[in-house]
Amino acid sequence: VRVYDRYLATLALLFTATTVLLAAHSQHQLDLYFSLYLIEYLAATLIFAYLHPQARRLLSFLGYFLFAGFMVIVAMKVLQILGTFS
Amino acid sequence: MYKPTIAKHERVEASMIESRKRYILLGLGLILGGGLFAAAAGLILEYMPLAALGISGVILGVVSLALGRSLPRISPEASLMLLEAGSDNIMALVEELGLRARAIYLPTSFTQGQPRALIPLHGNPVQPVIQKPVEQRLIVQFGPGPDDYGVLVATPGSPTLSLIETPETGSSGALEDALSDLLVGRLDMVNAVRVERSGEKITIEVAHPALPLRSHPAYTVLGSPIASIVATVAAESLGQPASVTSESSYGRWQVIALELQPEVKL
Numbered sequence: 001v002r003v004y005d006r007y008l009a010t011l012a013l014l015f016t017a018t019t020v021l022l023a024a025h026s027q028h029q030l031d032l033y034f035s036l037y038l039i040e041y042l043a044a045t046l047i048f049a050y051l052h053p054q055a056r057r058l059l060s061f062l063g064y065f066l067f068a069g070f071m072v073i074v075a076m077k078v079l080q081i082l083g084t085f086s
Numbered sequence: 087m088y089k090p091t092i093a094k095h096e097r098v099e100a101s102m103i104e105s106r107k108r109y110i111l112l113g114l115g116l117i118l119g120g121g122l123f124a125a126a127a128g129l130i131l132e133y134m135p136l137a138a139l140g141i142s143g144v145i146l147g148v149v150s151l152a153l154g155r156s157l158p159r160i161s162p163e164a165s166l167m168l169l170e171a172g173s174d175n176i177m178a179l180v181e182e183l184g185l186r187a188r189a190i191y192l193p194t195s196f197t198q199g200q201p202r203a204l205i206p207l208h209g210n211p212v213q214p215v216i217q218k219p220v221e222q223r224l225i226v227q228f229g230p231g232p233d234d235y236g237v238l239v240a241t242p243g244s245p246t247l248s249l250i251e252t253p254e255t256g257s258s259g260a261l262e263d264a265l266s267d268l269l270v271g272r273l274d275m276v277n278a279v280r281v282e283r284s285g286e287k288i289t290i291e292v293a294h295p296a297l298p299l300r301s302h303p304a305y306t307v308l309g310s311p312i313a314s315i316v317a318t319v320a321a322e323s324l325g326q327p328a329s330v331t332s333e334s335s336y337g338r339w340q341v342i343a344l345e346l347q348p349e350v351k352l
Contacts, residue, residue, distance in 0.1 A: 002277070003277070007149075008146065015139075015142035015145070015146065019142060022135065023135035027134075030138055050266045051271055053271075055153055058156055062152060
């Protein structure tokens with residue numbers, strides 16, 4: 001459980017720091033925040049490599065889900081760019 | 087009628103349910119609170135950094151739910167309690183028999199079954215070299231000499247090996263991976279593991295051990311419970327008998343020194 005607590009605390013710290021830093025730089029794009037959260041999530045999950053296998057499986061599912069969200073953002077951006085050119 | 091085993095079992099289960107509930111409540115709270123916060127910040131206040139903070143809360147909530155679902159059935163505290171109880175029984179046996187020689191942790195190739203520790207009955211400071219598999223009995227003969235008898239015991243490390251994949255034989259990297267998987271991921275006994283190998287000597291450092299190193303006369307024979315697990319995994323992973331030569335702690339680290347016996351063709 002100690003390792004779970006550390007993992008959650010690490011994620012909370014990373015997400016909060018990112019939000020504060022980006023807000024301080026007047027960033028208002030939600031997709032930028034989301035992309036950085038995804039990268040931080042994947043990095044933290046990679047660093048905590050020795051979590052219980054069942055936890056790792058469930059966290060991998062969440063990783064796929066977040067990545068799907070990221071792909072939606074990318075697709076929307078591409079469509080937006082294509083719309084600008086046409 | 088009072089049944090201590092049942093009472094203990096119930097306490098263990100209650101503590102685990104409590105931990106699980108803590109993660110699930112935190113997860114649901116974060117998902118609900120974060121979702122509402124994100125919606126309010128995005129739609130009413132139209133301030134995206136706060137909406138993003140709400141989304142991060144939802145992500146943390148889902149992570150917390152996932153962690154709550156994957157908690158092991160027995161809490162780490164309960165595992166440690168059982169481990170200490172098991173160790174105390176072996177220690178009592180060691181003390182009662184007056185054994186003084188350092189235990190030799192044997193891999194399964196030497197025991198033809200579960201990994202075991204062999205404690206020589208003689209008090210000779212020179213460690214005997216085990217050259218052939220030993221029988222699965224309490225008192226075993228490990229060499230041709232008249233004094234080559236020892237006690238073969240299961241150690242805290244013996245059953246824990248079944249929790250991890252059979253370690254690859256040979257490299258200290260594989261040993262570090264196996265130990266991290268077991269001690270950090272499965273048993274939650276330490277925060278990190280470092281392994282350094284120099285010839286037949288291996289130094290293993292573990293960070294923040296859950297069981298602090300305490301002095302016990304029987305620890306000079308088998309090593310502390312953590313050292314015992316480490317020695318069992320090392321012997322199995324490297325395919326060579328190993329013994330704990332020293333244990334010390336500095337700051338938040340515990341240092342365990344192991345010595346491997348020369349490789350033998352079985």
